[in-house]
Amino acid sequence: MSTKHAKSATLFIRNREQEQWHNETLWFVRQKRDNMAMRIPEWEDLRELAGKIKMHTVSRLDFYLEMFSSEAERNGITVHWAKDAREHNEIVYSILEKHQVKKLVKSKSMLTEECLLNPYLIEKGIEVVESDLGERILQLMGEHPSHIVMPAIHKKREEVGKLFEEKMDSEKGNSDPTYLTHTARRYLRREFLTADAAMTGANFGVAQTGEVVVCTNEGNADMGTSLCKLHIVSMGIEKIVPDLKSLGVFTRLLARSATGQPSTTYTSHYRKPKEGGEMHIVIVDNGRSEIKGDSEHVQTLKCIRCGACMNTCPVYRRSGGYSYTYFIPGPVGINLGMLKCPGKYYDNVSACSLCYSCNNVCPVKIDLADQIYRWRQNLDSLRKADRTKKLMSKGMKFLFTRPALYRTVLKMAPAINYLPRIFVYNKLNAWGYGRELPRFAGESFTSMWKKGKIRKTNKQ
């Protein structure tokens, strides 16, 4: 029985060319990350320290959140608390309504994706413009991100060129990246100049100072917040770091892990409203407090959304972000989806080869693969275990606990080599799509050993 993930992945890999460049592009980013990490001798210590700082902060979240909010308010920022996505959206809308905002310019925020803010605001009559280039491309195409850092990584520049011809009146057939970037810049500049309010996410919230830190490569967050008097920040409760010293640990790790850059092009610190303007921070829980109480999965709260676990994941690279049913794909998305609603997102746990590469690259040392393994072990108790796999496991157990039967079956196994293909490669053998079974040896190792066909060596 194929899972939803397997079915969507099948569609993705049908286009072999697409599968290949998607895989190669992400692997290239992973290699850039490795080069950066190798240049820092204390890299592993930094990862260790980052993980510990995050766990420390998560274990004293109430204390640090209070410190953050009182410092922010002291700086003239209005702080709001949202227990879930609905409250978050209502708070944002009430601020916009009060200021009679007609157009909102946004920089990339996975939290607003999580809360489905855009459709909510659009329904209320507010024009929402994504200003991150990848996000804007997807917004114009009516699609959602397939990667948390490079949202349009699955799009080829020819597709973008065609889109820009339609939406931005660009030259026909011109898909030169520099030309397309200049076109988008001209187009977005008009949007910035006519927007009434700016919205950003937050990569970090510094408890000691009450400031938020936003990292971008395009400067779009800075454009929006410089031109508009109203700035709204959407921030998850887990984004808090204790102080500026610990912030430095994360900014050293983030860009290197995400894109293989020494730092993001823009690392902007927002500490107070613009003169004559307003700044609001909406601090969102939306299920995070429950994760805090879950000792097996609390580590997911350490995530700094760098996307490194996606870039390295052999399944993500070859199946694409849309093959996952949760809006965050890859190893961290598998875990977050299960924490959100196991009954809805359970099929993603099969999208893992348990190679543990994600554990090895995660800058905050989250045990992603261990968690996925645990979810798999619990599938049966959730009544979501694959029936075919269950049946096969029972069959294997039956066979492996009966040595005589096992040996007989093994003797007969080479007969498979002579069966017509349809008996082996059919709908029941999902593994066989695109793969060939090795030929069974005519005689088993044990039998050859017993007959002395294999020379025994004694190295004593």
Ligand code: SF4
């Ligand atoms: S789980 Fe780790 S590697 Fe994956 S996005 Fe989060 S911080 Fe990055």
